[in-house]
Amino acid sequence: MRLILENHDHRYAVEQMVTMLLPGDPVRPDPDDPNRGVVTLLGRRAQAVFTLGDRQGVGEASAEEFGLDTPPEAKALEQRLVKMAAYRAITALTGRPAWGALSGVRPAKLVRKWLERGADSPACAQLLTGLYDLDRDKAILAIRCAQESRAVDALLAPGDLSLYLGIPFCPTRCAYCSFISADVKGSLALVEPYVAALEREILWAGEFLARRGLRVRSVYMGGGTPTTLSAPQLDRLLTALDRWLDRAPLVEFTVEAGRPDTITAEKLAVLRAHGVDRISVNPQTLSDQVLRAMGRAHTADQFRQAYALARTFDFSAVNTDLIAGLPQDSPDGFRATLDELVALAPEEITVHTLARKHGSALLSAPGRQEALPDAQAVTQMLAYAAQVLPPAGYRPYYLYRQKFMTGAMENVGWTRRPQSGFYNIVMMEELHSVLALGAGGVSKDIDRAAGRVTRHTNPKYPKEYLERLEDILAEREAVLWPIN
Numbered sequence: 008m009r010l011i012l013e014n015h016d017h018r019y020a021v022e023q024m025v026t027m028l029l030p031g032d033p034v035r036p037d038p039d040d041p042n043r044g045v046v047t048l049l050g051r052r053a054q055a056v057f058t059l060g061d062r063q064g065v066g067e068a069s070a071e072e073f074g075l076d077t078p079p080e081a082k083a084l085e086q087r088l089v090k091m092a093a094y095r096a097i098t099a100l101t102g103r104p105a106w107g108a109l110s111g112v113r114p115a116k117l118v119r120k121w122l123e124r125g126a127d128s129p130a131c132a133q134l135l136t137g138l139y140d141l142d143r144d145k146a147i148l149a150i151r152c153a154q155e156s157r158a159v160d161a162l163l164a165p166g167d168l169s170l171y172l173g174i175p176f177c178p179t180r181c182a183y184c185s186f187i188s189a190d191v192k193g194s195l196a197l198v199e200p201y202v203a204a205l206e207r208e209i210l211w212a213g214e215f216l217a218r219r220g221l222r223v224r225s226v227y228m229g230g231g232t233p234t235t236l237s238a239p240q241l242d243r244l245l246t247a248l249d250r251w252l253d254r255a256p257l258v259e260f261t262v263e264a265g266r267p268d269t270i271t272a273e274k275l276a277v278l279r280a281h282g283v284d285r286i287s288v289n290p291q292t293l294s295d296q297v298l299r300a301m302g303r304a305h306t307a308d309q310f311r312q313a314y315a316l317a318r319t320f321d322f323s324a325v326n327t328d329l330i331a332g333l334p335q336d337s338p339d340g341f342r343a344t345l346d347e348l349v350a351l352a353p354e355e356i357t358v359h360t361l362a363r364k365h366g367s368a369l370l371s372a373p374g375r376q377e378a379l380p381d382a383q384a385v386t387q388m389l390a391y392a393a394q395v396l397p398p399a400g401y402r403p404y405y406l407y408r409q410k411f412m413t414g415a416m417e418n419v420g421w422t423r424r425p426q427s428g429f430y431n432i433v434m435m436e437e438l439h440s441v442l443a444l445g446a447g448g449v450s451k452d453i454d455r456a457a458g459r460v461t462r463h464t465n466p467k468y469p470k471e472y473l474e475r476l477e478d479i480l481a482e483r484e485a486v487l488w489p490i491n
């Protein structure tokens with residue numbers, strides 16, 4: 008695909024649209040390429056003409072259409088116009104995707120902004136389906152998640168933040184994973200020093216937050232798989248947190264236990280003793296054949312046992328993750344998994360769509376991609392989830408999209424609790440700041456009034472994190488919530 012831009016320089020924005028809608032036709036500066044797009048800005052209008060082989064699609068957009076969603080800055084409006092014209096021209100040739108012209112990771116954040124500006128739900132639905140061309144069910148999903156995020160937003164006060172603790176180890180590596188997680192057998196020597204370093208960072212965080220006058224509203228220990236650590240190691244980390252963490256303002260304390268093969272009664276007892284009230288136990292699928300195909304080193308029965316064990320402790324919520332689109336899965340297989348999960352009645356079920364990530368064994372190993380269900384099958388799986396979860400008492404509460412998801416679909420968290428998953432919402436909707444400790448942690452100092460986000464990223468690899476810890480702490484003092 009060759010791109011020609013007239014009267015503007017919004018190449019990146021147009022390329023983003025082309026990549027989303029024509030993933031198999033990369034943009035390149037080849038004058039002989041028969042596929043091409045011409046995108047022209049004409050003041051407060053844009054026009055696009057795309058040619059694919061011998062077919063041509065034409066699209067137009069004008070500033071008057073954006074209404075409530077009109078960007079205040081001229082450059083941002085231009086960008087919106089050329090993207091929308093390109094979308095209309097391309098989809099005249101390809102047909103329209105379920106999420107229409109929305110390419111962002113956080114559809115609900117967009118809707119929340121409209122709600123904050125005084126729009127009601129029908130007006131938001133009109134913008135989503137009319138202007139952005141979403142399927143009606145996706146529009147409703149985005150609006151419902153935006154409403155959940157507004158309810159969480161009402162609980163927040165200035166100076167609130169959430170704390171993330173990263174454990175970058177897993178017992179083995181899943182085939183679809185591109186996360187920088189060290190499999191524990193290959194990095195056994197690093198685990199103890201890592202726990203000691205994180206303990207040090209947790210104690211530092213207590214002093215840092217006290218100096219800044221900041222208050223922790225939720226804690227999330229994720230990874231990797233935190234329960235890869237032993238019970239005494241988990242106890243050490245949580246004891247360090249107990250030394251300074253004020254529980255009174257805490258809304259939620261999650262540990263993503265994740266892999267059933269790492270969960271023991273001793274570890275769950277440690278978590279409960281330290282006030283953890285929400286955990287994840289993730290089957291991904293309840294088909295042993297699919298588990299094998301995805302390189303997950305546990306069986307469906309191990310999930311059933313781990314889940315039953317977790318239920319003997321009084322966690323307020325157990326979340327279970329599923330993935331639609333796994334290798335060798337089918338709509339029938341997905342239905343069987345979901346039906347069994349619904350019968351178990353966890354407080355939360357998160358339905359992910361498989362993301363075909365670069366760097367994962369799934370994309371690099373020969374023959375693995377052929378076993379993946381196609382976009383139509385994944386659409387059926389997600390439609391089944393949307394059909395059976397509401398009558399079982401679940402409602403969608405958070406939503407995000409990633410690059411390279413099969414069928415350009417979404418991940419949705421469903422809950423049957425009155426209170427939505429707090430951390431997932433504040434983090435995904437960027438409602439407040441996050442201080443992230445441990446390897447790969449991305450801290451975000453968010454000033455919503457000024458529309459400013461300052462990021463600080465810890466080194467991804469545990470070895471580098473261990474070597475640089477003192478520098479990391481000094482950097483954070485200078486960069487995040489600076490004291491003037």
Ligand code: SF4
Binds near residue numbers: 184230231265
């Ligand atoms: S459990 Fe999660 S982080 Fe660990 S290897 Fe599997 S997908 Fe990656």
